[in-house]
Amino acid sequence: MTLRIQEPRAPQLADAEAVGGPVPVASSPSPVSTVRRFLTGRGSSAMADSTFRWLMLACALSVFVIVALIATELVKSSQLTLAKFGIKFFFGSAWDPVSENFGALPFVYGTLVSSLVALVIAVPLAVGVAVFLTEMCPKSLRGVLSFLTELLAAIPSVVYGLWAIFVLVPLLRTYVDPLLIKLLGWTGLFVAPDFGIGMFAAGVILAIMILPIISSLTREVMTAVPHAQREAVLALGATRWEMIRMGVLRNARIGIVGSIILGLGRALGETMAVAMVIGSSPTISKSLLAPASTMASVIANEFAEAADDTYRSALIEIGLALFLVTIVVNVCARLLVWAVTRGAPARVT
């Protein structure tokens, strides 16, 4: 990596001249030299330096403050339901604001299933894209394609939602869903009635949204595999696919798992696009074509109309659970990716 450095700016040069210029022999009999007088006259920089240092430290520590603040606020505001329902909150499937009976199971189920659908669709595609971009793609195409996949990550969630409502859902309803009902109807996962909106539509839009993350991280991990590995496998007479399978994917597998978990973390917390197409129904149904709700989408859809304290507290408790789950998932993923990209050389087993 080359680095061009800009010229130091003028003020520093001026300072230097003032200090390093010809030092006249003290005209007065005082033993204090001009240099010393100049320096003491400007005061000590020790104070400014330590102040600056503490200021920077305070800003760095603000990250902890933010996390702590989020956690305490969420716990404080969900006291009501935490005390009333306890751990049963997450195993009850009743969601009845009128009689103040709350159970979050349908939303936990919705979050898990929609993320799972998204992963099932996104992971093979993301690994395929990463393989193509790192191992097969001509150099000229690589830049353009990776820019395009990055762009996919830059589109706001609400725009995905808009597109999903007006383009994806009609597409699924007319072409994809009838096919799935015909082919996979026997599993019970795809049964009519089909409104277009529902768990499956949410899963598909989630897949589109987490693809760029998984594929760009997978690409990073695959590029980190040393070239000697590839050459060694090729030298044994392997085809290109065998080289990718044995030389690259096997060495990168821990990092790939890490990137998948990171994608999962994103999918769990994704709100707007899901809230717009999932159909918002606090029910658990086996069919993926039925409307459902996720933890994030129920907060987005119902928080504004939650007038009484218990209702609001229940929604905040769901947020707290989401916070804890995504933290655990992210910590796992970061540890895995970190272990691969900056840790010991990949082991061959």
Add this chain to the structure above:
Amino acid sequence: MENRLKKSAANRHWRWFANHLASVLAVGATVVVIAPLVAIFIDLVYKGASSLDLNFFTKIPAPVGETGGGMANSIVGSAVLLGLASLLGIPVGIAAGIYLAEYGRGAKLSNVVRFTADVLNGVPSIVMGIAIYALLVAPMKGFSAFAGGVVLGIMMVPTVARTTEEMLLMVPHAVREAALGLGVPAWRSTLSITLRTALPGVITGCMLAFARVAGETAPLLFTAFGNQFWSMRLDQPISALPLQIYVYALSPYDEWHRLAWAGSLVLIALIVISVALVRYVTTRGTLKGAG
């Protein structure tokens, strides 16, 4: 013997087949991934551009049933929110990055800070939204632009801090030593020599964070809340482009759908331009290969 030969031939054919199958699948996957992107952009340009006119940029939303109207107040509202967020998030983020790169090298504390920043980056935005609701909106008894700015600012901190750190780490030690050797105080050397050298990269990080929060809707739902009218006051609900798109997309009126597409086009144009600019700066700018 013959049997074994046959087996080996079959094996060779299988390997040839598997190799080509894998290539085809990889190319196919890439096409399948690029297709929705192209589709989204075509739809956005096609549906958005056809309903984009001067009114969109100059008028506030029209009442239900009337045609015309625009999103001028949302565009200004987004600008206010993002300005507030940048004012809060960028200085704190850069300072945190400076600490990590200049003072905290190898220290345990900085590893923990780095890790926490990464984790904070993964916290769902809606959770941030309800936390700030509990912290600011509920005690102040009202949705406010200030709360919206705070939540977006907080979301900018981790991204800005991590990219600033990475960029500062790329500045060679000799530069710092030269500045200190000239008698420049350490804080001054950090700000006007080290940070200045890494500036293009740091700006890149800020722009990326900016682009990310520019499209955020979920944290604004319960903080900035949205507003159908002109409002510039920080203690009142304020409109934002993503919020307005959300409201219009879920409405049953064709006229509003049209405006939602136009709004999305404007939002995407803003984000894509800033991302492309960032890419241009990082590949052509002073810090070559910093991306």
